[in-house]
Amino acid sequence: MDLGFTEEQEMLRTSARDFLEKECPKTLVKELAEDEKGYTPELWQKMAELGWMGLVIPEEYSGMGMNFLDLVVLLEEMGRACLPGPFFSTVVLGGYTILEAANNAQKKELLPKIANGEAILTLALTEPTATYEASGIKLKAVAKGDGFVLNGSKLFVDNAHIADYIICVTRTKEGANPEDGITLFLVDGKSPGISTTLLKTIAGDKQCEVVFENVRVPKKNMLGELDKGWPVVQKVLEKATVALCAQMVGGAQAALDMSIAYAKERIQFGRPIGSFQAIQHYCANMATDVDGSKYITYEAAWKVSEGLPATMEVSMAKAWVSEAYRRVTLLGHQIHGGIGFCMDHDMPLYFKRAKAAEPTFGDADWHREVVAQQLGL
Amino acid sequence: MDFSFTAEEERFRAEVSAFLKKEITDEFLRDFEARGEFDFCPEFTKKLAQKGWLAMAWPKEYGGGGATIMQQLIFSEEAGYFGAPTGAHRQGTNLVGPAIIARGTEEQKKRFLPPITRGEVVWCQGFSEPNAGSDLASLQCRAVEDGDDYLITGQKVWTTNAHRAHWCHLLTRTDPEAPKHRGISYFLIDMKSPGIEVRPLINMLASHDFNEVFFDGVRVPRENMLGEKNQGWYVSQVTLMGERSGIAFPAMCRRLLERLIQFAKETKRNGEPLAHDPIVRRKLADAAVQVEVNRMLAYRVAWMQHKGLLPMVEAPASKLMGSELMKWLTALAMEIMGLYGQLQQVSKFAPLRGQIARMHMYSLGMTIAMGTSEIMKNIIALRGLGLPRG
Numbered sequence: 001m002d003l004g005f006t007e008e009q010e011m012l013r014t015s016a017r018d019f020l021e022k023e024c025p026k027t028l029v030k031e032l033a034e035d036e037k038g039y040t041p042e043l044w045q046k047m048a049e050l051g052w053m054g055l056v057i058p059e060e061y062s063g064m065g066m067n068f069l070d071l072v073v074l075l076e077e078m079g080r081a082c083l084p085g086p087f088f089s090t091v092v093l094g095g096y097t098i099l100e101a102a103n104n105a106q107k108k109e110l111l112p113k114i115a116n117g118e119a120i121l122t123l124a125l126t127e128p129t130a131t132y133e134a135s136g137i138k139l140k141a142v143a144k145g146d147g148f149v150l151n152g153s154k155l156f157v158d159n160a161h162i163a164d165y166i167i168c169v170t171r172t173k174e175g176a177n178p179e180d181g182i183t184l185f186l187v188d189g190k191s192p193g194i195s196t197t198l199l200k201t202i203a204g205d206k207q208c209e210v211v212f213e214n215v216r217v218p219k220k221n222m223l224g225e226l227d228k229g230w231p232v233v234q235k236v237l238e239k240a241t242v243a244l245c246a247q248m249v250g251g252a253q254a255a256l257d258m259s260i261a262y263a264k265e266r267i268q269f270g271r272p273i274g275s276f277q278a279i280q281h282y283c284a285n286m287a288t289d290v291d292g293s294k295y296i297t298y299e300a301a302w303k304v305s306e307g308l309p310a311t312m313e314v315s316m317a318k319a320w321v322s323e324a325y326r327r328v329t330l331l332g333h334q335i336h337g338g339i340g341f342c343m344d345h346d347m348p349l350y351f352k353r354a355k356a357a358e359p360t361f362g363d364a365d366w367h368r369e370v371v372a373q374q375l376g377l
Numbered sequence: 378m379d380f381s382f383t384a385e386e387e388r389f390r391a392e393v394s395a396f397l398k399k400e401i402t403d404e405f406l407r408d409f410e411a412r413g414e415f416d417f418c419p420e421f422t423k424k425l426a427q428k429g430w431l432a433m434a435w436p437k438e439y440g441g442g443g444a445t446i447m448q449q450l451i452f453s454e455e456a457g458y459f460g461a462p463t464g465a466h467r468q469g470t471n472l473v474g475p476a477i478i479a480r481g482t483e484e485q486k487k488r489f490l491p492p493i494t495r496g497e498v499v500w501c502q503g504f505s506e507p508n509a510g511s512d513l514a515s516l517q518c519r520a521v522e523d524g525d526d527y528l529i530t531g532q533k534v535w536t537t538n539a540h541r542a543h544w545c546h547l548l549t550r551t552d553p554e555a556p557k558h559r560g561i562s563y564f565l566i567d568m569k570s571p572g573i574e575v576r577p578l579i580n581m582l583a584s585h586d587f588n589e590v591f592f593d594g595v596r597v598p599r600e601n602m603l604g605e606k607n608q609g610w611y612v613s614q615v616t617l618m619g620e621r622s623g624i625a626f627p628a629m630c631r632r633l634l635e636r637l638i639q640f641a642k643e644t645k646r647n648g649e650p651l652a653h654d655p656i657v658r659r660k661l662a663d664a665a666v667q668v669e670v671n672r673m674l675a676y677r678v679a680w681m682q683h684k685g686l687l688p689m690v691e692a693p694a695s696k697l698m699g700s701e702l703m704k705w706l707t708a709l710a711m712e713i714m715g716l717y718g719q720l721q722q723v724s725k726f727a728p729l730r731g732q733i734a735r736m737h738m739y740s741l742g743m744t745i746a747m748g749t750s751e752i753m754k755n756i757i758a759l760r761g762l763g764l765p766r767g
Contacts, residue, residue: 001386001447002379003680009378069378260762275767277751280758287757288674288694295673296666302380316666368662375638375665377652 003295009073016074019050020081026346032084033204037162039085048117053091057099061111068239068305072246072297079250082349084205086120089158092243093236094121097167101184101224101232110165110186122163124154124187124210125233132237132362134230135178139212141170141185148172148185148222150193150215160208161196163189168212173227182230184223191215203356238314241361242304245297245321248357252293252325255332255350256286262336273335282331289324296320312374315367322364325354382447390451393430397459400424406460407730413584415739416464417538419496425466426496432470439478439486440494450622450679457628464538468500469493473546473565476616480604489544489565501568503533503547503590504613511752513548514557514610518592520549520564527551527564527602529572529595535746539575539588542568546616547592552607563609565601572596582738617748621692622678626699626743627671630706633736634664636729637710644728646715657713664706671698690761697753700743707737 005013023043032038047053056071057063071091078087091114098110098121113119129136139152150170160166166187173181187194193215199207224232260283263274273279300317303310329351333340340347358364382390400421409418425431434449435441444452456463474493477485492498509516518531529549539545545566552560566573572595577585604612638661641651651657674695678688688695710733711718720727721734744750758764 001382001676001680001683003677004684005378260764263764271767272765274758274764277755277767280764281751281754283762283764284697284754284757287690287762288698291677291691291694292670292674292698295677296670298378299380299669299673302378313669316669319663319666320670365659368659368666371662371665372658375662377638377641377658377661 003298005073009070012070013073013077015050016052016077017080019046020077020083024081024083026082026349029082029084029349030344036198036206038159038204038206039162044085044117047087048115051115052087053095053117054111054115055091057095057111057115061107062115063111068242069298069301072243072301072305075243075246076250076253079247079353080254082251082254082353086122086159086162086206088240088243088247089122089163090114090120092240093123093158094165094167096236096239097123097184097223097232100235101229102186105220106186106223113164119164120159120162121165121167122157122159123236124157124160124166124168126156127153128155130155132366133178134182134233137169137171137178137182139168139170141168141172141183141217143172144216147216147218148183150185150187150212150217152212154210154212156199157208157210159206160189160210161198161206165189166194166210167223168217169229169233179230181227182233183226184229184232185217186221186223187215187217191217201356203352205353205356237361238310239304241314241318242297242300244357244361245293245317246301248321248325248354249290249293249297251350251353252286252290252321252328255328255347256283256290258346259283259286259332259335266337279335282335286328286331289328293321293324312371315362315370315374318362319364319367319371322358322367326358329354382451386447386451389448390455393452393455394459396428397455397461401459401461403730409462410730410732414462414464415582415584415586415735416462417541418462419465419499421462422465422496426494431466431496432474432490432494435470435474435478435490435494439490446679446683450624450676453622454624454628457625458632460629460632465499466493466496468502468538468542468546469498472502472616473500473544476546476563476603476612477565479615480612482600484600485565485603498544499538499542501536501539501542501545501590503536503539503545503566505535506532507534511749513613514561516548516550516561518547518549519553520551520562520597522551523596525599526596527562527599529564529566529592529597531592533590533592534578535587536575536590537587539568539590540577540585544568545573545590546603548609548613551609555607558610560607561609561613562606563603563612564597565603566595566597570595570597580742582735621682621688621695622675623692623695623699624672624675624679626696626703627668627675630664630668630671630699630702633706633710634661634668637661637664637713640728641713651713660709660713664709667698667702667705671695671702674698690757693748693753693756694761696748697750697757700740701750703743704737704740707733707740711737 051064054063055066059065095114127136141148141150166189168185168187170183172183175181193213195211197209201207263279264272266273296317300313303313332347336347339345429442433442433444437443477489506516520527520529545568547564547566549562550560551562572593574591576589578587580586641657644651678691678695681688718733721731
């Protein structure tokens, strides 16, 4: 048993933290929340030069050939910094779907582009049905000529408005089991018939409504097999869920660090508020929540990284972290008092991200149901 | 990062678990509980001694098993899971023994350690007083020098097993003028010494577990002082460092949860198994998540100790979560059982050997004993997070 990170992982963490502290200050985070694009090409390019986009892409495709656990370390730092932009949708949602389902020609075409920061991707999965169940997939892909025609709409799609490629999860066959008959297509973001509307969300992350109206996709853009796309989606969701937990862990730690620092410096009644027991106990609760979040996430990440069955652990992680991050940011706000309630304070950045993350890839109740099934109930 | 155990460790776990499964049967537990006991079983202690598992993580030179921290963790986890009674030896193997190993003279080590490893001696802990609970350092029990001995006068409380202990490790005040932490001395006392009176305290489970202990001019030879005079507080900090993973809590909770899941599958309310009720499903799943998080925190403590690091903050965090979880989960168990949850006796009406209410009542003491939850949070905040003192 070894609950520590390797030297390389620690170096990755430190260098990522230093880089993001310098290149992604909170002023930029707040600017990009209002900006339509939501990222700057300059920062994106610098990240690409560090090899971050290609971190888990095999070396033969211009990547760094590192593993999921390494990515988790990086994502934690990104969560700490509240890094805006399409890294998650490109590398986790797009990258892992391609690694999982694409054929050699597709991998050769796309993976180097991702690794070099030349392509932005996203996964269009959820629809107005707002569920992560297969039954929520209603957007149709109908075979026509030498391709398919897509009709329907997707909602809460990250960065669709800037994506070069949208991987669309479609229904190609109706049947008794909703998990059958799902097919993935790589859709050019500029295809005629796609209309994207940016949604205004509390976290300022760029989620979109994407309407597909008679969008034509060539057959060669099918990812994986016809009608057999759902297992791919499940595998990607597993990684995405843990990846999100890692970001949440980083954010929770940052919220805790801020709260401790403030509790030490804010004076009331002639002494730092951190010398009052109520505040001390809040911080102790937050620390336990953060630590618990770390290790339940690392356990899931390790299993996923090792290719071990991880359904239970992934859901346990999301169920716990969803609520722990929420508790931490609520207490963080309580500790900061009035100033934390102001728009220009940093605490709201974490609180809003915690709220956005709660329902993403399944909320705590949804994941508890997965755990219940895994327990044989 | 690696969450797996080695093949050797897995083999050891299988061996321990097979042994415990064979020994700690429902019948054994029923018999044991019928005697009004919860945790005290000298016969079982002897069996563990025979297997060499009593003081397993002690160095071999002191009669220990020379086992690794990980093996100790594995044993403790399995013991917690099977509900193995460790009350007749735990004080010796986990608390006073390690303190003697760390601070004792060679003479003291030779004299006191072997009987502990053989399961021959029951120890009780004379620390808390009526006016010194969380504020232990304010203790008043007096030890006055008298020739080659000390005379001890005072009162201790919550002394578990004092009524059947052979020896007591005791904190006394030897210098009332010094600042409170620096006037304390640590003694090892033969409970047969004249002047010791033990009075039972019956706990809310109607069990006789702990006691008041009165010392009236009890004579203790100087050689029975552990560590230096007035340095006892610092020795006691070693004592309280013991085996701190706190793994017993999540292990016990995991077993209880498995039984609850089984109960939910087998029990029908309004024609449907409880396991189909969304609220029950949600709560049991939530329990599983919390148990796993708690287990990770306990593993982390053991891993730190394995690496030679001091889990100053991590151990309190594990104890805090574990004891609160046990309280929460046993409450949930009573809730799921509805009216049946309040039944104590083993009868055809009482599910799970009628132990649920007992476990829940017992758990109220667990967030208080060995450091209250509030003190644990203070330690985390002050020592871990560096927050200022009030």
